[in-house]
Amino acid sequence: MLLSAQGGGAAELAQTFNPIGHLARVFNKDLVKLEERVKWLESRLNTLANYGDDKSRAAMGHRAGRLNADGPDPSVVMDLGKEYPLNTLYLIPAQRESEGSPSLFPRKFTIELSNRADFGQRMILFTSGTEAYKTQNGRLIRFAARGASARYVRLTVHQGHVQGGSDIFALSEFIAISDGDPVSFGAKVTGEGVLDVPGIWAPEYLTDGRTPLGIWHGNKPTPKNGDAVAVSREDATVSWKIDLEQNAPLDRIILFPHLVSQMIDTLVLPDEMTFEIGRQDGPPTLIRWINPSPG
Numbered sequence: 001m002l003l004s005a006q007g008g009g010a011a012e013l014a015q016t017f018n019p020i021g022h023l024a025r026v027f028n029k030d031l032v033k034l035e036e037r038v039k040w041l042e043s044r045l046n047t048l049a050n051y052g053d054d055k056s057r058a059a060m061g062h063r064a065g066r067l068n069a070d071g072p073d074p075s076v077v078m079d080l081g082k083e084y085p086l087n088t089l090y091l092i093p094a095q096r097e098s099e100g101s102p103s104l105f106p107r108k109f110t111i112e113l114s115n116r117a118d119f120g121q122r123m124i125l126f127t128s129g130t131e132a133y134k135t136q137n138g139r140l141i142r143f144a145a146r147g148a149s150a151r152y153v154r155l156t157v158h159q160g161h162v163q164g165g166s167d168i169f170a171l172s173e174f175i176a177i178s179d180g181d182p183v184s185f186g187a188k189v190t191g192e193g194v195l196d197v198p199g200i201w202a203p204e205y206l207t208d209g210r211t212p213l214g215i216w217h218g219n220k221p222t223p224k225n226g227d228a229v230a231v232s233r234e235d236a237t238v239s240w241k242i243d244l245e246q247n248a249p250l251d252r253i254i255l256f257p258h259l260v261s262q263m264i265d266t267l268v269l270p271d272e273m274t275f276e277i278g279r280q281d282g283p284p285t286l287i288r289w290i291n292p293s294p295g
Contacts (some may be wrong), residue, residue, distance in 0.1 A: 041286075059210055061094040063104070063201040064193040065160060065168030074169065074193030075156040076203065081187065083115055084178040086145035089125070089153065092173040092211045093135060104170035107132040108159035111143060113150035123148055132159070140211075145176075153184075168195060174206045185209050247279050253287070 064074040093105040107128075114122040126143050135141070153176060160169035176184040189203035196202050229238045253275060275287040 059202075059205045059208060060200050061092075061170055061172035061211075062174075062189070062191065062203050062206040063094070063168060063170040063195045063197070064157070064191050065166045065195055066193060067166050072192060073156050073158050074160070074167075074191065075154060076171075076174070076189060076191040076206065078153045078155075078174055078176070078184060078207065079117070079188040079190075080151050080153070080176060080183055083149055083151045084176070084183050085147045085149050086113065086153075086176055086178050087147065087180070088177040089143040089145055090173070090175040090177070091141045091143070091155075091171055092175070093140075094170040094172040103135060104161050104168065105133075105135045105141075106155075106157040106160055106169040106171075109133065109155060109157045109169075112154045112156070113145070113148050114152045114154070115150060117152060119152065119154060122154075123150070128158075170201070171206060173209070173211045182209075247281070250277065 062076060064076065066072070066074055089111065091105075093103050096103055108130075110127040111125045112119060112122045113125050114120075116122075125145060125148065153174070155171075155174065157169045160167045162168075174184065174189075175182055176187075184207050187207045189206050191203050194203060231238065255269075269291055271291045273289045275289070276284045277287070278284040
């Protein structure tokens with residue numbers, strides 16, 4: 001009867017009948033609290049998300065080029081799936097591959113809109129002409145579409161950057177906004193002169209929403225770099241709270257660490273973080289993350 005009543009497993013029974021353990025609990029009340037905490041955490045294990053780290057240098061965007069001097073201009077075509085009245089287009093430069101390397105943002109290019117896949121009828125939204133386009137230190141580039149209707153968007157690059165004898169360019173994201181919302185996520189992308197690298201460069205990464213600026217979250221981008229907190233003690237604790245205003249299903253939590261300026265592959269992440277996901281109709285879910293490379 002005692003075995004059935006306890007029902008807590010061999011470890012718990014051993015603790016119950018261990019006289020030394022029983023005596024330790026009498027003199028150390030914190031030990032009882034600790035055991036209760038461990039039991040509660042064990043009961044919550046099945047609610048925790050699977051651990052996983054995403055590489056910062058993955059799915060960086062699209063890269064293409066003119067592979068020989070007399071080859072055609074490289075281009076990329078985005079199919080939005082149906083016709084939309086477009087308000088704005090954004091080109092987001094790709095992250096630099098190494099310190100001192102160029103951004104590979106196109107120097108001379110043309111953007112065209114059309115409702116026909118062959119661009120038999122098209123509207124030229126922008127062309128850089130004979131002057132090289134000046135980027136804004138890695139920030140996204142905005143082009144006003146003013147309600148122009150289109151299903152297909154084509155970017156043709158007339159001049160990129162010479163590397164290894166080829167004239168190449170790279171972009172992180174190509175975003176189309178209609179009625180204040182992005183309509184380009186997941187859009188089919190095809191290109192001329194594509195230079196694929198599995199897991200890093202591919203046409204589909206132009207519309208995956210993942211950029212060096214973070215996950216796209218709306219039609220009002222901000223030039224702010226994020227939130228940096230200076231602490232004076234090693235054991236200091238800092239917390240942030242995000243209110244979603246209502247219960248919503250969460251698939252995952254993605255962190256974009258801050259990239260230290262002028263230091264490639266140097267990221268700022270704490271040694272340990274705990275996420276508490278609260279809801280109105282139930283207990284919170286705790287997720288603990290430990291930095292695999294502390295310090």
